[in-house]
Amino acid sequence: MIIKEKDFFNFKFKSKQFTPFNNTICNFINDLSKKLLIKFDNRDSPDIATLAFFCRSGNISNYKNNFNIKKKIKKPLGKIFHVPPNNIATNFAYSFIFSLLLGNSNIMRISKNLLNHSGKLVKIIDELMKEKYKNLYENNFFIFYDKSHEINLKLNLICDGRMIWGGNETVKYFKTIPTQPHTKDIFFYDRYSLCIIDSEFVNKISKKKIKIIAKNFFNDTYLVDQAACSSPILINWLGNKTNEAKKKFWSAIYFHLKKIKYDKVFSDYSAIDKEVTSSTFFAEKSDYVKNYKNFSNMINIIELKKIPKNLNLYKGKFGLFFEYDLKKLSDITKFVDRSCQTITYLGLKKNELVKLTNNRNLYGVDRFVNIGSSLDMNFIWDGIDLRDVLTRNITID
Amino acid sequence: MLAKFDKFKNLDSYKSSKEKKRLFFKEIVKLNNYHKKNSKTFADIIKNKNKIKIKKIDQIPFLPTRLFKNTNLITTNSKKIFKILESSGTSGNVSKIFLDKNNASSQSKVLIKIFKDFFGINNRMPMIIFDKNKNKNQKFKHSAREAAYTGFSFIGKEFFFLLDNNNNIQIEQLKIFLKKHSNTKIFLFGLTSVIWEILQKLNNVKFNIKNSIMIHGGGWKKIKDQNANKKNFNKILKEKLNLKNIHDYYGMVEQTGSIFFECERGYFHTSFFSDIIIRDKIFNNQKLKKKGLIQIISLIPTSYPGHSIITEDWGTLFGEDNCRCGRSGKYFKVHGRIAKSEIRGCGNIDDN
Numbered sequence A: 001m002i003i004k005e006k007d008f009f010n011f012k013f014k015s016k017q018f019t020p021f022n023n024t025i026c027n028f029i030n031d032l033s034k035k036l037l038i039k040f041d042n043r044d045s046p047d048i049a050t051l052a053f054f055c056r057s058g059n060i061s062n063y064k065n066n067f068n069i070k071k072k073i074k075k076p077l078g079k080i081f082h083v084p085p086n087n088i089a090t091n092f093a094y095s096f097i098f099s100l101l102l103g104n105s106n107i108m109r110i111s112k113n114l115l116n117h118s119g120k121l122v123k124i125i126d127e128l129m130k131e132k133y134k135n136l137y138e139n140n141f142f143i144f145y146d147k148s149h150e151i152n153l154k155l156n157l158i159c160d161g162r163m164i165w166g167g168n169e170t171v172k173y174f175k176t177i178p179t180q181p182h183t184k185d186i187f188f189y190d191r192y193s194l195c196i197i198d199s200e201f202v203n204k205i206s207k208k209k210i211k212i213i214a215k216n217f218f219n220d221t222y223l224v225d226q227a228a229c230s231s232p233i234l235i236n237w238l239g240n241k242t243n244e245a246k247k248k249f250w251s252a253i254y255f256h257l258k259k260i261k262y263d264k265v266f267s268d269y270s271a272i273d274k275e276v277t278s279s280t281f282f283a284e285k286s287d288y289v290k291n292y293k294n295f296s297n298m299i300n301i302i303e304l305k306k307i308p309k310n311l312n313l314y315k316g317k318f319g320l321f322f323e324y325d326l327k328k329l330s331d332i333t334k335f336v337d338r339s340c341q342t343i344t345y346l347g348l349k350k351n352e353l354v355k356l357t358n359n360r361n362l363y364g365v366d367r368f369v370n371i372g373s374s375l376d377m378n379f380i381w382d383g384i385d386l387r388d389v390l391t392r393n394i395t396i397d
Numbered sequence B: 001m002l003a004k005f006d007k008f009k010n011l012d013s014y015k016s017s018k019e020k021k022r023l024f025f026k027e028i029v030k031l032n033n034y035h036k037k038n039s040k041t042f043a044d045i046i047k048n049k050n051k052i053k054i055k056k057i058d059q060i061p062f063l064p065t066r067l068f069k070n071t072n073l074i075t076t077n078s079k080k081i082f083k084i085l086e087s088s089g090t091s092g093n094v095s096k097i098f099l100d101k102n103n104a105s106s107q108s109k110v111l112i113k114i115f116k117d118f119f120g121i122n123n124r125m126p127m128i129i130f131d132k133n134k135n136k137n138q139k140f141k142h143s144a145r146e147a148a149y150t151g152f153s154f155i156g157k158e159f160f161f162l163l164d165n166n167n168n169i170q171i172e173q174l175k176i177f178l179k180k181h182s183n184t185k186i187f188l189f190g191l192t193s194v195i196w197e198i199l200q201k202l203n204n205v206k207f208n209i210k211n212s213i214m215i216h217g218g219g220w221k222k223i224k225d226q227n228a229n230k231k232n233f234n235k236i237l238k239e240k241l242n243l244k245n246i247h248d249y250y251g252m253v254e255q256t257g258s259i260f261f262e263c264e265r266g267y268f269h270t271s272f273f274s275d276i277i278i279r280d281k282i283f284n285n286q287k288l289k290k291k292g293l294i295q296i297i298s299l300i301p302t303s304y305p306g307h308s309i310i311t312e313d314w315g316t317l318f319g320e321d322n323c324r325c326g327r328s329g330k331y332f333k334v335h336g337r338i339a340k341s342e343i344r345g346c347g348n349i350d351d352n
Helices: A005-010 A023-039 A046-055 A057-069 A091-101 A116-132 A149-158 A168-175 A199-204 A207-220 A242-259 A268-288 A329-334 A350-357 B018-038 B040-049 B101-119 B144-155 B171-180 B192-201 B221-226 B230-241
Strands: A002-004 A073-076 A079-083 A105-110 A140-144 A161-165 A184-188 A192-198 A232-238 A289-295 A299-304 A320-325 A340-346 A367-370 A391-394 B083-086 B096-099 B125-129 B141-143 B156-161 B187-191 B213-217 B245-250 B274-279 B291-298 B308-320 B330-337
Touching (some): A002 A005, A005 A140, A005 A149, A023 A046, A023 A091, A023 A116, A046 A057, A046 A091, A046 A116, A079 A091, A079 A149, A091 A105, A091 A116, A091 A161, A161 A168, A168 A184, A192 A199, A192 A329, A199 A242, A242 A289, A242 A299, A268 A299, A268 A320, A268 B040, A268 B308, A329 A350, B018 B040, B101 B144, B125 B144, B141 B144, B144 B156, B144 B187, B156 B171, B187 B192, B192 B221, B192 B230, B221 B330, B230 B245, B274 B308, B274 B330
Parallel strands (some): A002 A140, A079 A105, A079 A161, A105 A140, A161 A184, A192 A232, A192 A340, A232 A320, B083 B141, B125 B156, B187 B213, B213 B245
Antiparallel strands (some): A073 A391, A289 A299, B083 B096, B274 B291, B291 B308
16 A cells, blocks of 8 residues: 555554465466566566566465475564665665565565656556555555654554665664664665676687677666666686687677667766776775776776775766786685675586685675576575564464 | 966966977876876886886876875875865765975966966956955964865955855845945855855845956855756856856866866866866766766976876867967866766675
8 A cells, every 4th residue: 555655653553464375465476477567568578577487376385385394383584664775776676575575564664765667566556556455555554755754663663674775874864763672674785796707617618609698697687777786896716718708798798888888878977987986096095906997988897906895985877997916716705795795606516605604704795696587586685584484473382 | 287387377378279288298298207206106016007207297106196195195205295185075085185385386387377268367356255364373284175275276366255254145234345446356155065055045135346357166066956067157147246247167176276167158168287087987088078987187286296186077179279269278167076977886885
């Protein structure tokens, strides 16, 4: 149900919960998947297509079956208050759907400055509930407001759980707002991500294959202006003949950008923004710079001799990347800290990664995915399994 | 400036020649080398970006304006810094410009010179400042706004601040001032947005200062949502003050002094002391009459490396040395701040 800011204080929030993966909820999510495919054009909105793909019935029943195998008595946490980020169009929908599937009722803070995309998405979700799923409609709320301390105060006192998506400033702010003693918090703070590529793998693969990889890399980065927490800021190269591999890789990216006419659409603002970030880095960390490469202000690369602390303070956007040659995979433990979220990889074997995670010095990293999957959402995010924290277990001895 | 200002004292800022262009280029290269030698930070930045030898004016490296907000850039002995200019940043971050006496003095000398050369006015005029008098306790730090009217005060005399300390319009004092100077050319100065807001409050008044001159600058951004534009602005001034001689200027705190005055044809002009280059998003030279990013170049900055700057403003170059107003130099228009593209990301931009 959509609630306007002016009606907020007179509104009584119902909160009826369901059992996790209850049929009504699963049917709603399946219906939503179909609706999204009808209402959005796949090619224009790959992020919506991904969301619809997540919501398809086969995927949801898989999750449902896995969930029930555990044979525990699970109840939803209750009423969940969500503060999703404004600027990734589909993020609020994932936050909502994960929590809803686990049986919770939800109150969503929706910013008034939405991307067109998400405004349409809220409407579709709301209308579908209103038409066919009255029960869900009466227990799930989308409130349109921005900076209202009063509304935040009230909502934080009535919820059983909070899902607060960063920036760090938002997290800090909500940590100061009082909640009930039992309220459970999930905070997603500012993260950064990396990419690791095996040069020999790149040197070996076919032209056709590298084209697909370029497209996947684009979806991880340029598609969201490289501003998602899971978009890589630093590209690490492994193996010998890295120069040959870099050339092949970046040329493929360049051709992909040309092919989709990115050179026509990228903004003057993004060119200036990259100029500011790179100049700031050169001013403050010049000892770390090996070389700077600029391909028509579409791809900007700062090659590093060594990795400075807090590289994430110089987080590039719009296609500004750091680049570094690793001697061996375990070298990343020297600079990866707790804020490192995702490592996208290419040409590495799973057992190498398992070995890496067993390294005691690896302090960060929550997730390894292939290039192209960095934006895929899952019940496990930032190292937290939402199926555990958004439910409670009842034991009977 | 490095080359003593006196060297240029007698040349006309708005009459160009091949020799003057060569001289400008020689001086700007010298200045660039000076900054490279005197600031490791500046040298570090440009060594990564500009790997070719400078042969033409458009090869002079540039810094982005925002860099002055997060980095302190100084190329004079830091003990010599006697003044810091601060931009009026709305986002909390302000640009800091470090001035030594030399640099500050060339700022005002050049400003007076180009004013005289541009308008052909040689005498000081009674001056009305559309602002309040500055806080005298603050001697070291100066806002860009104060720096602007202080710079122009060398063209005026018998100063009258139109606002009192509580920002009220001193209308009675204004009447007295105008009566006293009823047959003289008066110089009116202020920020565009401040003047606009004062004009909105000036109800039921009509003055006739037909022969006076107004200079204003700072842009339209703050008052855009009030339907403010050049046409409306000039119309109100005509109605309320019978003022017609109104000139906008384009300039920024990073290059105080070598500003660009707007001519009678509505174009901003470069002078002998300045240049502009319009660039596309790849930073190549933009074609004539096409919109692009404005790079500004100035001979003045000697205590900080602000001699060549890529701004976040859009502009269009219309030609060089053939403006119908008769003055030479490049002439151009400014279209305001570049559109901030939607930045997506996991973080909320508006917190709480």
